[in-house]
Amino acid sequence: MKAGILDLHQEASRVLARLLPRLEQELFPAIQQDPQAWKTFAQHLEAHFDHLFQLYHLLYGTRYDMLFHLENLLKSMAQAAFDRPDDLRELDRQREQDPLWFLSNQVLGGVCYVDLFAGNLEGIRAKIPYFKELGLTYLHLMPLFKMPEHENDGGYAVSSFREVHPPLGTMAELAQLSRDLRAQGISLVLDLVINHTSNEHEWALKAKAGDPDYRDMYGIFPDRTVPDLYEKTLREIFPDEHPGAFTWFEDIQSWVWTTFHSYQWDLDYSNPVVFNRMSEEMLFLVNQGVEIFRLDAVAFIWKKLGTSCENLPEAHTILQGFNAITQVVAPSILFKSEAIVHPDEVVKYISPEECQLSYNPLLMALLWNSLATREVNLLSQALEERFELPEGTAWVNYVRCHDDIGWTFSDEDAARLGINGYDHRRFLNEFYRGRFTGSFARGVPFQENPKTGDCRISGTCASLAGLEKALTEEGPEEIELAIKRILLLHFVVMTAGGVPLVYLGDEIATLNDYSYLQNPKHKNDSRWVHRPVADQERYSQRMDADTVPGRVYENIRKLIELRKALPGLAGGKLEVIDTRNGSVLGFARLNQGENLLILANFSEREHAIPEWVVRQNMLDQKKVWFGKPEFSENGTLWLPPYACVLFG
Numbered sequence: 001m002k003a004g005i006l007d008l009h010q011e012a013s014r015v016l017a018r019l020l021p022r023l024e025q026e027l028f029p030a031i032q033q034d035p036q037a038w039k040t041f042a043q044h045l046e047a048h049f050d051h052l053f054q055l056y057h058l059l060y061g062t063r064y065d066m067l068f069h070l071e072n073l074l075k076s077m078a079q080a081a082f083d084r085p086d087d088l089r090e091l092d093r094q095r096e097q098d099p100l101w102f103l104s105n106q107v108l109g110g111v112c113y114v115d116l117f118a119g120n121l122e123g124i125r126a127k128i129p130y131f132k133e134l135g136l137t138y139l140h141l142m143p144l145f146k147m148p149e150h151e152n153d154g155g156y157a158v159s160s161f162r163e164v165h166p167p168l169g170t171m172a173e174l175a176q177l178s179r180d181l182r183a184q185g186i187s188l189v190l191d192l193v194i195n196h197t198s199n200e201h202e203w204a205l206k207a208k209a210g211d212p213d214y215r216d217m218y219g220i221f222p223d224r225t226v227p228d229l230y231e232k233t234l235r236e237i238f239p240d241e242h243p244g245a246f247t248w249f250e251d252i253q254s255w256v257w258t259t260f261h262s263y264q265w266d267l268d269y270s271n272p273v274v275f276n277r278m279s280e281e282m283l284f285l286v287n288q289g290v291e292i293f294r295l296d297a298v299a300f301i302w303k304k305l306g307t308s309c310e311n312l313p314e315a316h317t318i319l320q321g322f323n324a325i326t327q328v329v330a331p332s333i334l335f336k337s338e339a340i341v342h343p344d345e346v347v348k349y350i351s352p353e354e355c356q357l358s359y360n361p362l363l364m365a366l367l368w369n370s371l372a373t374r375e376v377n378l379l380s381q382a383l384e385e386r387f388e389l390p391e392g393t394a395w396v397n398y399v400r401c402h403d404d405i406g407w408t409f410s411d412e413d414a415a416r417l418g419i420n421g422y423d424h425r426r427f428l429n430e431f432y433r434g435r436f437t438g439s440f441a442r443g444v445p446f447q448e449n450p451k452t453g454d455c456r457i458s459g460t461c462a463s464l465a466g467l468e469k470a471l472t473e474e475g476p477e478e479i480e481l482a483i484k485r486i487l488l489l490h491f492v493v494m495t496a497g498g499v500p501l502v503y504l505g506d507e508i509a510t511l512n513d514y515s516y517l518q519n520p521k522h523k524n525d526s527r528w529v530h531r532p533v534a535d536q537e538r539y540s541q542r543m544d545a546d547t548v549p550g551r552v553y554e555n556i557r558k559l560i561e562l563r564k565a566l567p568g569l570a571g572g573k574l575e576v577i578d579t580r581n582g583s584v585l586g587f588a589r590l591n592q593g594e595n596l597l598i599l600a601n602f603s604e605r606e607h608a609i610p611e612w613v614v615r616q617n618m619l620d621q622k623k624v625w626f627g628k629p630e631f632s633e634n635g636t637l638w639l640p641p642y643a644c645v646l647f648g
Contacts, residue, residue: 012053016046019071023078030082040089041081044328045074051353052324058317060272069272073279073325080283080329087179088289088330095332102334102357102499103394105563105570109138109189109501111401114168117504117534121169121177132184134507135560138499139181140189140294142402144168148200150521151263154402154531156191156296157198161281171288178289187291189336194278194318195297196264199256203277204265208252217274218265219257219303221246227255233308238447245309259300269301269318279325286330292357294336295319298349311345319354336396343386343410352392357499360395361408362386367489368405368464372431372441374603376585377417378409383496383587384576385413394572395498399489400464400506404446404456404527405432425454432457432464440466440482442512444526458526461486462509467548471511481604483509483548484642487555488600491626491644494559495598497572497589507556508538508549562626566648568594577617583607584639588617597622597647599629601639611635622647 020042024031031038053070060066084092095101110131118124124141131139143155146163155165164171178188197204206214221227227246234245237260246255247262257266267274282293302314319335326333337355339346343362350358366379389395407428411421430436432443442463448455462468465485470478486509493500513532522528544550563569568591577586583603589596597617601607614620614637619629627645630638639645 008054008057009050011057012050015053015067015070016049019067019074020045022071023074026075027078027082030079034082037082037084037089038078041078041328044331045077048324048327052321052328055317055321055324056272059269059275059314059321063272066272069276073276076276076280076283077325077329080280080287084287084330085289087182088287088332091182091291092330092332100392103571105567107137107499108135108560108563109140109396109499110134110136110504111140111142111189111501112504112534113142113402113531114144116531120167121164121173125177125180128180128184128186131181131186134502134557135564136502137185138187138189138292138501140292140501143191143193144174148198148263151261152198153261153264154525154527156193157196157200157261157264158193159198159200160202161192162284175288178291182289182291188289189292189294190285190290191296192282192285192293193296194267194322195259195301196266199263199265201265207265208249210252213273216271217268217277219246219268220252221255221257222253224255227257229305230303230309233306235308235310239449240447257303260297266300266303268303269314270303275318275321279322282322283325283329286326286333291332292334292336294338294359295322295355296338298337298355299339299341299345311339311341311348316348316354319349323353323355341408343382343408343413347386347389350393351390356393357396358389358393359401360397360498361406363395363397363493363496364399364401365405365408367399367492368432369407369409369428370585370602371465371485371489372428372439375582376600376602377582378414378419379585380576381413381417382409383574383585387496387572387574389572395496396501397493397496397498398501398503399493400461400503400530401501402503402527402531404458405443405464406456429453429455429457432459434469440469440478440485442466442468444512444529446526458529460510460512460530460532461489461503461506462552463512463530465489467509468511471548479548481641483551483555486552487559488602488642488644490556490559492585492598492600494563495569495589495596495646496587497569497574500563502556505532505534507553508535508542509552510535510538559626562646566594566596566625566646567592568596568648578613580610580613581607584609594648596625599627599637599639599643599645599647601641601643604641606641607639609637609639613637619647 118127145158146160146165147155164174181188203214203217231244242262245259247258248255259266299310302312303309335355336357337349338359339349349355366382370376370379407425414421431439432441434442443457443459445455446458466482470482512529516522516528538549541547541549542553568589571591575588579586584607585600587598625646625648629645
């Protein structure tokens with residue numbers, strides 16, 4: 001070791017050699033009762049402590065009390081290991097033998113709100129046969145933890161991570177649900193909101209009461225001096241609610257860091273107590289049977305003066321730290337990042353050591369872009385340049401989700417294709433609001449800025465794809481085209497690789513629900529237009545091929561069955577094919593000895609693939625697994641409107 005420079009590998013070994021006997025002594029009664037749990041924990045700790053120590057040192061190495069907090073963290077981890085149920089320990093062993101299980105073509109995700117889809121957790125349990133019918137192996141339940149009754153940001157203002165929101169059920173019911181799902185091969189996925197808590201959380205209430213230890217867990221300031229310094233470089237997330245990133249609270253005579261809403265108090269991760277306490281909450285949930293965490297608002301969790309306080313290196317360190325902790329206690333756990341930021345930043349959260357999964361907002365946005373423009377240039381470019389991920393990771397690809405659509409493509413990428421990013425976003429917003437000539441969409445603006453004209457788009461898949469307009473204003477031909485658009489989008493998501501995710505309700509072509517405008521709690525948030533109560537009448541029609549819900553459901557089921565039948569659709573490797581047609585997306589999937597080629601026509605017109613492209617890719621010699629391509633006598637391939645074709 002050079003003077004003044006620590007050898008962290010050596011220090012990690014020394015620290016573990018000191019702390020492990022202390023832990024063993026303190027936990028002696030538990031060890032006597034369950035020696036195997038201790039043996040497994042100690043083995044995992046020895047394997048991963050070096051990495052965990054380095055991460056913890058990066059965050060808190062300048063603090064005099066770092067080792068004190070580190071020891072407390074290890075105690076919590078050991079206790080969670082003892083508390084871990086036997087069936088989950090078995091799951092850990094299985095997943096350690098097959099760590100890339102989520103890359104299988106058998107994996108299919110679904111997402112829903114508990115109350116909107118089934119009333120409560122017991123209702124969700126009753127829906128397990130339906131989840132099996134659809135083919136789900138991954139069920140993401142939207143935020144279900146205790147939350148304020150009125151302002152709660154759709155559940156993302158958490159009042160307790162250890163309590164289910166009372167109308168939805170209990171924590172015991174959640175644990176039972178996880179077991180029932182797991183018995184049917186379905187992994188439970190939940191949100192872990194790590195940037196903030198509700199202002200009604202126990203920690204916030206104690207901070208309000210003046211407890212200095214809890215005040216130190218949040219960004220709380222007595223005057224504007226420090227907030228003003230930060231706001232020189234911060235952007236406003238929801239300026240309509242409160243300008244800036246801080247809110248004044250009269251009752252505590254303080255400014256509180258509130259990035260998103262005034263009732264969501266940002267945690268201060270520069271305090272190791274925050275990291276430790278959130279780790280404890282996470283491990284508690286792990287032991288209830290959660291298998292995958294969607295980490296919310298990951299870009300914002302570290303603050304540093306003079307920066308945007310977004311996507312800072314320390315945010316990545318924290319996520320890696322959470323991952324290292326679960327590798328010790330519950331190695332079956334996966335993390336999924338939610339970072340609606342520039343594409344260059346999104347990929348930085350994805351690695352085996354950080355988040356193994358990540359939402360792919362760019363793919364979602366560019367699918368809708370291609371439908372509006374009838375051009376696949378931006379989409380093809382993104383698939384070629386921005387789709388590849390590190391080994392052992394995967395995209396979660398989706399057509400729609402609970403959130404709005406933000407046009408997250410890179411302006412630099414657009415410029416290379418001669419597209420002005422600002423103008424193009426204005427066009428897309430107008431198109432999906434139904435204000436552009438020839439638009440088929442019925443979307444609703446979200447967070448519209450009158451000054452800049454900027455906004456994002458809310459709406460269900462079916463309404464955005466033209467079904468709502470076709471049913472109310474047009475006729476059978478347009479209904480047919482709308483159905484084809486819905487299937488086209490799901491076809492790409494099912495074949496592109498990674499984990500496909502169905503926003504439940506889309507499989508039966510659910511339309512926009514404008515009743516949110518009559519709900520005082522929801523009327524100012526247009527995202528509720530695509531968060532309706534599950535339409536039981538539409539679900540009852542899913543087996544009736546003479547109905548629109550039945551036609552959509554039948555075809556999406558065929559896509560799911562096709563994906564599960566073709567091992568070549570596993571993993572995430574993709575190669576873009578130049579179709580020589582600006583409206584036709586082409587890509588190849590090569591995996592497990594299979595060579596699959598996918599074509600998708602993003603236009604309501606018939607389009608041709610030249611003979612030499614057909615010959616080069618041997619399309620005329622391949623089996624057609626899906627779709628109805630037509631070859632002319634000269635070898636040209638013709639694709640009908642919105643055609644989806646899979647060759648193998």
